[in-house]
Amino acid sequence: MTRRILALSLALFAGSGCAVPPPPAASWSEIRFGVEADVKPFEYRDERGELKGLDIELGNALCAELNARCVWVDQPYATNIAALQNGRFDAIMPMTPTPARRATLDFTDLLYPLExxxxxxxxxxxxxxxxxxxxxxxxxxxxxxxxxxxxxxxxxxxxxxxxxxxxxxxxxxxxxxxxxxxxxxxxxxxxxxxxxxxxxxxxxxxxxxVDEMLGGGVAIATRKTDPTLTAALNRALQRLIDSGKYAAITQSYLAPVATAPQQATMVHVAAGAGLPFSQTVQLGQTLYLSGVLGQDEGGKLVRGGIRAETAQALEILRNTLKSRGVGMDRVAKCTVILADINDFSAMNSVYMRYFPSDRLPARTTFAAGKLLDDARIEIECLAGL
The missing domain is CATH 3.40.190.10 (Periplasmic binding protein-like II)
Known part of the structure; x- marks a missing residue:
């Protein structure tokens, strides 16, 4: 995506830089795409200065399906969102849809995946x-x-x-x-x-x-005020897929980087002090965290009973995740082990404060009767990176 991770765009434009009003929403005889043509194999210029690449071919094919003329507008990728909103062109093709970008832009269906x-x-x-x-x-x-x-x-x-x-x-x-x-x-x-x-x-x-901030592929970005263009491009893309033209265009570009499945990397972080287990184990994009008690830095249980021990255990888990650059919203599953099931309600009142209300992890809770060092609770979790 050089400055656009994949900013394909159409429309070679050599104007004064003034905003050009878009065509009427009901008719798209011409579609202007912002492009920074220096990213092989997506969009670049050959020795004769002609635009080439996967995104260029897809853009031209989409325009052909809509009986529209493609215009490619030269635009630095880092400034193309502002240029799109100011009317310099009609679309950015492609751009990775992310939650932050969707707040101000509309996007077509994904054109192809990226890693x-x-x-x-x-x-x-x-x-x-x-x-x-x-x-x-x-x-x-x-x-x-x-x-x-x-x-x-x-x-x-x-x-x-x-x-x-x-x-x-x-x-x-x-x-x-x-x-x-x-x-x-x-x-x-x-x-x-x-x-x-x-x-x-x-x-x-x-x-x-794998992270929502990176997205899983690229699409065409349009203004939220141009829903008819977004819909038209989606229809054109589906026709390309149904006719086999999409596969003919993308196969030669995407196939070379397809690799055979590799065994997921495992990374172990020792628990220290000669303990016979790892503090964490990363397998692929999943982080497994060993169970923790409500202990202070000296290894002693904090005072205050189940509420204090629950809070301390979750603070330890939160700090471990923070050291890996992720938050509690990335926790997918927890197992809570109580010494006394009668502590369930008090534990819950503390536990709930550590997770976003709309991102609560899956959970299993059971009573063990007795825990190490007479702890009242042990918590283990797994999270996605």
Whole structure:
């Protein structure tokens, strides 16, 4: 997505930069797409200056289905949302739909899936999480969902996030050792670096990242005031799929990066003090957290009974998740073990305060009769990264 992680766009526009009013919503004889054509294999210019790439082919095919003329408007990806809202063009193609972007933009159905992964030098032993990347320099493209993700999830945990306007500049910095890693979509970085002679020293580090801030693919972004255009593009996309034209266009671009399923990476963090278990185990994008008691830093149970022990156990779990760059809203399942089932109501009154009311994890609760160190509660959870 260089500055647009996949900003395909249509419309080569060499104007004064003034806003151009969109055509009437009822008729689309011309569709203007914002494009920053320097991202192989999505959108780029060949040696003759002609637009090429997956997004260009898809855009032209969609326009053909609508009997409209495609116009490609040159626009830096980091500024294309403002340019779209100001009427410089009609759509951004493509753009990753995220909750933040959906607040101000409309989106078509997904055009194709994309995966975001970390790339680092061979042997760097880095993983795409804040714990592994703390103190490291990670390059991202300005204006992309990956930049927003890295600044929100990683930077607060001590990761140095550096933004670049052009992928060429980012890769040059990576090659000179000014960056430790880069967060990219797999197709673009494969084309721009990994498949080049210089890229032999680099590889994907760890599994792909799954997060709502990154989305799962790309779509066409439109103004919320243009619902007829969004609907028309969706109908055209469905016709391309039904006719087989979509597969003919996308197969050669997307197939080369399809890889055989790999065994999920496991990362163990020791509990310390010679304990015979791990504090956490990451398997793929799932984090398993060992059960914790309501103990202080010295290993002694906090005073105050079930309410105090529940709060302390959940604080320990919250801090462990925070160290991995995620919050309690990412907890998917918890098991609560009580020494006395009569503590159930008091435990619940504390437990509920630690999770968003609309994101409560699944849960199993049972009484064990007696717990280690005469604790009144033990809690274990698993979370998605």
């Amino acid at each position: 975001s992964r970390l790339v680092a030098r061979n042997g760097a032993n880095l993983l795409p999480n804040a714990q592994s990347l703390k103190g490291k320099r990670v390059g991202v493209l300005a204006g992309t969902s990956r930049e927003a993700f890295a600044k929100a999830r990683w930077a607060p945990q001590g990761v140095v996030v550096r933004s670049f306007n052009l992928n060429g500049e980012l890769i040059a910095s990576l090659l000179k050792g000014e960056l430790d890693a880069t967060l990219q979509n797999t197709i673009e970085i494969t084309e721009a670096l990994l498949n080049t002679p210089q890229g032999a020293a680099f590889a994907f580090a760890g599994p792909g990242i």
